Amino acid sequence: MRGLAVADEVRVALDAGRPVVALESTLIAHGLPRPRNREVAAELETLLRDRGVTPATIAVIDGTPTVGLCPDALSAIAEASDVAKLSVRDLPVASALHRTGATTVAATSLLAARAGIRVFATGGLGGAHRGWADSADESADLVTLARTPITVICAGMKSILDVGATLERLETLGVTLLGWRTNSFPGFYLSRTEFAVDWRVEDARQVAAVMADADTLGLRSAVVVANPVPEAEQLDHDLHDRVLAEALAGAARRGLRGKAVTPFLLETFHRETAGASLETNIAVVRNNVTVAAGIATAWAAEAGAPGVSGAPGVNGAAG
Template sequence: MNDLVLAPEVAEALATGNPVVALESTIIAHGLPRPENLKVAREIEATVRAAGAVPATIAVLGGRVHVGLDDEQLTRLAEADGVAKLSARDLAVAAAKGVDGATTVAATSAVAAAAGIRVFATGGLGGVHRDAPYDESADLVTLARTPIAVVCAGVKSILDVGATLERLETLGVAVAGYRTLRFPGFYLTDSGFPVDWSLDSPEEAARAVTARAAQGVHRGALVVANPLPADEQLDPALHDRTLAQGLAALEEQGVTGKAVTPFLLGWFHEHTGGASLEVNVRIILRNADLAARIAAAAA
C-alpha cells in the first residue's frame, strides 16, 4: 500500500474519476524568490481550478509524501529555510530523515503516477547539460518508465536541447508539440529543433493519454511541449547574452551537479532585470491551464 498522504479533495476526485493535475514544488521552494513564490503557487492552483480540474501540488513534509497541499502547507514550503530538493531517488531517505522537501519533475512524476494521476504541469524539463554529456537530469530516465502526460515548455534553454531530445528518443519518451512542430526552448518559443508530432487541442492530447492506457503497450511519459507565443518570450538576444555570461560564471565559480540549474535560473533573474522571472511565471500558468483542460477532457 502506498504511504502517500492524499489531500481529501484529491482523494475524492481520484475516487470519483474527476480530473486532477499534479504540480511540482521545486518552483515554490527553489525556483522563485520570496514572496513571489507563494503568490505564484496560489495562482497556479487557481488556474487549474478555473480550467476544471483539482490541483495536487506534491511535496514532502516531515518525511511524508503529500499529494495535494492546503494553504498552510503551501506557505510552510514557500517560507521555510533548508527545504531539500528531492528527486525520485531521494524520497525514501527523506522519509527516514523526516525532512521537508520540494519535488523535482522526476519525483513529482513518480509520485503522481503512483497516486493514479495522469496529467502533470511543470515549467521546463531537466535534461543533458551543455558541455557535460555525462551530467544528465534524472527527469529523463524517470519519464521513460512513468506513465504520465507532462505539459511543459520544452526543456530549460540553459541545457543542451538537441542532446536532450536525442536522449528522450532513445529512452522511448513520446514528445509532441502543442499546436506546433517546433520544440520550445522554455524562455524561447522555438529552441531550433523540430518534433515529429503535433497535438492540436486538449481533446486530442486527452485521446493520446487514454489511448496509451487502453493499449497497455507503452509505459513511458508523453511530453506535451507547449510554447510561449512569440510576443511573450524572453528577448532572444538578451537570452543568448545572459546565458553566455551565466555559463562563464558557472565555470569560474565551479558550480556543478544539481546546483547548476538553480544557479543559472538565478543568474537569469538577476541579469535580465526580472524579465526572465515574468516569463517563467507566464510559462507555468499557461501549462497549468492546458494540463487542466487535458485532464478534464480525459476524465
C-alpha cells in the same frame, strides 16, 4: 517508506473520475522569490479550480509524501528556509528522517502516478547538461519519465541545458513527445528553438487519445507535451542570447564543470535579465497549467467510468 497521503478532495475527484492536475513544489520552494512564490502557488491552484479541475500540489511533509497540500502545508513549503529539494532518490531518505521537502519533476511524476494522477503541469524539464558527451551529466527527470505513465505539460527546458542531447535522450528512452500547436520544440524562455518535434497536436482530445492508446499498448513511459510560451511573453531574443553567451563564457573562465555549471548559469541569467526571466518563468507555468486543465478534462472524458484515472495498476496505489 511511509504511505502516500492523498488529500480528500484529490481522492474524491479521482474516485469520481473527475479531472485532476498535479503540480510540483520545487518551483514554490526554490524557483521563485518570497512572497511571490506563495502568491503564484495559490494562483495556479485557483486557475485549475476555476476550470473545474482539482489541483494536487505535491511535496513531502514531515516525512510523508503528500498529494494535495492544505493551505498550512503550502505556506510551509513556500516560507520555510530549510525545505529540501527532493528528486526520486531522495524520497526514502526524507521519509526516514521525517524531513519536509519540495519535489522535482522526477519526484512529482513518481508520486502523482502512484496516486493515480495522469496529468502534471510544470515549467520546464531537466535534461542533459552542456558537455553531456564528456560528463554524462543529466537530470533524473529523463529516466523517471521513461518508466512513469504520466503526461507532463512543459515549455521544453531552459537553454542553459543541451537541448539537442536531451531530445536524443528522450527518443532513446522511449518518451513520447508532442508539440502543442507547434512544429518547433520550445526553449522555455523562448517560444521556439532550432529543433523540430515529430508530432504536433492541436487540442486536448488528441492528447487524451494518445494517452489512451499508450495504455492499450501497455506502455509505461511518459507523454511530454511541449507547450511554447506565448510570443508576447517570451524573453527578448537579443537579451536571452547575450546573457546566455556571457554566462557560458563566465563558467568557462571559472573552470566550472559538471554539477557546478547549471546553478551558476541560472544565477547569472536571473541577475543579468533584471527580473525579466522571472516574469517569463511565471508566464510559462501559468500557460502550462491552463493547457493541462484542458488535457485533464479531456482525459477524464476519455477514461469514462468513475474511478478510472490512469494506466492499469496505477489507480489506487496510494495506500
